[in-house]
Amino acid sequence: MVVRVKTPPTKKSKDSLRGVQTGSKDSPMTEMEFSRLKNLVPSISKKTTVSKLDVILEAIRYIDHLQDQLLDQIAEKRICPKLAADLLVGKENKNTDFIKKIKEEKRIKEENELEDV
Numbered sequence: 001m002v003v004r005v006k007t008p009p010t011k012k013s014k015d016s017l018r019g020v021q022t023g024s025k026d027s028p029m030t031e032m033e034f035s036r037l038k039n040l041v042p043s044i045s046k047k048t049t050v051s052k053l054d055v056i057l058e059a060i061r062y063i064d065h066l067q068d069q070l071l072d073q074i075a076e077k078r079i080c081p082k083l084a085a086d087l088l089v090g091k092e093n094k095n096t097d098f099i100k101k102i103k104e105e106k107r108i109k110e111e112n113e114l115e116d117v
Contacts, residue, residue, distance in 0.1 A: 074102065081105065 038055045039045050041062045050058075073079040081102050 034052055034055055037059055038050060041055070041058045043062065044050050044055065044058045070079070070084060074081055074084045084102065
């Protein structure tokens with residue numbers, strides 16, 4: 001995933017690559033949304049100073065971690081594969097073959113159920 005910054009670094013910027021700026025002119029709504037996102041991510045929720053870039057990167061890592069946990073639960077049969085396959089739409093990482101297999105099993109099972117009726 002590529003994260004692009006629309007505003008170029010300013011002279012007031014301490015570290016343009018990390019997004020830490022002294023004269024930031026973000027709207028209060030943007031600040032509030034970053035704060036909400038930061039509070040949802042366990043690895044950074046307790047930290048007092050975190051750059052916006054770190055908030056986004058940690059949120060991405062956390063989402064990936066949650067998806068991997070879901071895949072583990074599917075593999076261990078702790079969650080219904082049919083339900084989980086619907087939740088995993090769009091997962092693009094090392095587990096795509098596993099997801100395709102689950103979706104194919106779901107499709108075959110649904111076809112068999114229709115034939116039985």
